[in-house]
Amino acid sequence: MANYLLEIGLEEMPAHLVSAAARQLATRVSDFLIDNRVTFETVTEFSTPRRLAVLVSGLANESESIDEEVKGPSAKIAKDSEGNWSKAIQGFSRGQGVTPDDLVLKGDYYYANKHTSGFKTADILIKIGADVISKMNFSTYMKWANNNFLFIRPIQWLVSLLDSQIVAFTLLDVTANAMTRGHRFLADTPIVLEQATDYENALKNAFVVADSAVRKALIVAQIVEIADDNDWTIYLVPNLLEEVNNLVEYPTAFIGNFDAKYLAVPEEVLVTSMREHQRYFEVRDLTGKLQPHFISVRNGNAEFIENVARGNEKVLVARLEDAEFFWREDQKLKISDLVEKLKKVTFHEKIGSVYEHMRRVKMIAEKIRQQAHLPEEYAEKLDRAADIYKFDLLTGMVGEFDELQGVMGEKYALLAGEDAAVATSIREHYLPTSADGALPETAIGSVLAIADKLESILSFFTVGLIPSGSNDPYALRRATAGILRIIDKQKWTIQLAELIAELYELPLNGFKYAKYDEVMTFINGRVAKMLEGTARHDIVEAVLATSSLNVAKLTAIANYIDVKSTESTFKNSVENLARVFNLADKLENEPSIDETKFENESEKALFAASQTLNMTADINQNITQLFSLSKPISDFFDKTMVMVEDETLKNNRLSLLTNITEKASEIADFRLINTK
Incomplete structure (x- = not known):
């Protein structure tokens, strides 16, 4: 079993795209290996603003060989009138890498027993650039130099390492090797990896925390420590935390301050300035009151952190000055104007x-x-x-x-x-x-x-x-x-x-x-x-066919029919109602029921049952009443011919069914519910 490292080194990516890109790469690598029949145990993803990487563990040294039985032409066309193999059978045999005499006749068809040998994993991985990296999709692309290749950001380096073996491939003018890079400012010198599994520790020694989950945990721990030391409350907004995590490779949290006079500006303005514009975490006291401080995260170590804090304070104060000015000036405006x-x-x-x-x-x-x-x-x-x-x-x-x-x-x-x-x-x-x-x-x-x-x-x-x-x-x-x-x-x-x-x-x-x-x-x-998710797809489709677009009602109907679908009587109830719908469509005139024209007890019983059907505000009761018509409907169809030659009798019976569908249609078109 082997380990394989793939790293794509990039210019800084937009923070909001990093996590999704890392997940996409891991998924595509997994699918690539599965499609090529290479077994593996795990795929671990890594990401920072300037790199996407995966480490595949427990990788087989070669792909699995497969034996398969492939169905070919029928015996009827396998040979010509002289008993020779036909062109169809010869073409099939060539395609499967066998001779016609190797084929096996089973029933009416010839089959080829095809054996495909495995390939060395290293030979398969050579295709990963073309089959995985070049096919990645992003919401934002860049094109650079004189080529037509598009990617999220320009590719600066590639690492492709199977244990200690370089699996070289080339994208544009970048050839994959065993050389990665550390932090841009703290250790931006080439790092030669001896083994794929050296990746995480090698980067850690070069001021890069490659595992985004580990990096996020470090940020949280640092902020929590600052909050505890100062009796502060810091709300770690998930989206903001994720974005900050994807802005840094080596995080160091620090405190910044601003003049308390700006607290006179609405809190929402201050918080927006800090969160949305500067990617800062606002500071509150233990009662939740906003304080004139913020916490930010530096992409680097603690050296000269005071200078970093002052620089961030100046940037924020410039925004707060604008906010204070607009707050004051806007209050002079009239809504009507x-x-x-x-x-x-x-x-x-x-x-x-x-x-x-x-x-x-x-x-x-x-x-x-x-x-x-x-x-x-x-x-x-x-x-x-x-x-x-x-x-x-x-x-x-x-x-x-x-x-x-x-x-x-x-x-x-x-x-x-x-x-x-x-x-x-x-x-x-x-x-x-x-x-x-x-x-x-x-x-x-x-x-x-x-x-x-x-x-x-x-x-x-x-x-x-x-x-x-x-x-x-x-x-x-x-x-x-x-x-x-x-x-x-x-x-x-x-x-x-x-x-x-x-x-x-x-x-x-x-x-x-x-x-x-x-x-x-x-x-x-x-x-x-x-x-979706509240009921089966066919039930949702049937309910939507009512065209009421009463959202609360549609939801309640779909939910209850879905509950009823588990009952043993559901199939008969729905099928009987569906049959009523199908026949009622054949009525060409306005419905008109004449009780004196009922010829048997089943007609009278169905009519009596339909008259008790009163569509109320209680959805569950309505559906239960509809389903209770199942037996009268079944008896009616057993004992009554609807489409008789006598137009008067036929229309009377169709009108009876239409009377039911007019009420049932408020619930669903039961013809669309699958009972198989």
Whole structure:
């Protein structure tokens, strides 16, 4: 068994891409070895800002040989009329590396017993540059020099070492060898590795902690020690910690300070400046109160750390000076003036201004309030929120710190004397900001968030800016998912399909929504995505066929049908209902049931059972009642011919079935549920 080291040395990568790139390399190397039938025990990944590497342990010295039986042509075409092997059988034999006489006849077909010998692992690994590295995918690429090769960053060196043997391959003008590099500033001289397993320790001696998990643990330990020594609380934000970890090869945490006067600026501004702009961790006391300090992590040792701290303090103070200035100046602005200026701010060149977008959102928000059955007293506050909710886009603070959209709007609105609910909705309308991000807490904020996102979806679809494949520049998928999550959280019985149809009839001051079918298909797809995991795929498809787009209802139905699918009676119940659906489609007239035309007891019994079927608000009860029709339906089909020649009798029976499907369709299209 052997060990193999592969390292790609690079110019510094963007921190947010390092971890994903390391995982991708490990996965691709594993798949490469599996595809080439080379067994191994583990693949350990390493990564820093300027290197991606894997160490494969327990690697076989050669690939596994395989014996396989390959099916060939049928006996009917194996020989010609003179008894000679046909061209088909000869071609098959050549392809398998055998002669026709080596083939074995089994039943009606000839088979080749094919043996493929293993190859030396070193010979296979030579292909790893072309088959693994050159095929890696990234969201960001670079092209350098005069070549057409694209990669996340320019490749500076390559290491390919099988135990002590160099497995050389070349990418562009870089040939893999046994030479790696240490820290750029502390030990940036070539390091010749004697064994693949020397990698981690050799780099450690050259001020590089190659294992990202070990490096992160060091950062956490250093910060915790600083916090304990000073009676501080440090919140190690996971995303920030991950990014900081991918910015350094040899971490050293240190303390920085700023003037306490800046604490008069809203906390969100200070935290944004530290976290988002400078990658610092803010400091709080044991009660959670923000303190005029920060913790940063240096890519290097502790030598001259005081100078490093002072340099970081100067950078932060420059930002805090800007923040303090904008905070002071923005308070001199009037909301009404800012809203008026939004008439000249473009939402999108094909759609119009931000102000026009807000006017449409205002109408949509009122429709949503009504469908959500929110009290009339909310209308005035919602109306005011919709009138002003984008004003902070024109404040100096948001211009400098765009991450604070909505957050500053809430603060400035409160300072201007706006109602607290209105101010909160200004902040909440942006939520959620990610696939699993926090949702609005208030009803008004939730309505405004839905209205804003829905108007964006309808507008962008109208002008043909529709997501395709992975391309979604206006984040319309995320917006739709946000709408659905908000409705689900609030447990509102909003009929989205009905609501959206109403919006297409609104007077929009010259702007008219279009592409209704495309919008509904898009939203249905997002609902299906949301319901993934809550029930089987076929059950989700059947439930979505109701077209109600009542998210809470659809979720409840899918969940309960999925629960019922484990019961022994489920198959018969669904199949009987599906049969009812199939026959009911054959009714060409309006349904009309005449009880006097029932000819047997099974018709009367099914009619009586269907009359007790009352679709209430209790989803579970409705489904249970539908499934209880299974026996009456079964008896009906056993004793009644539906498609008889007598048109009157046929239509009466089809009307009876249609009466059932009209109610069952509120639950699901049972024809789409797989019972096999």
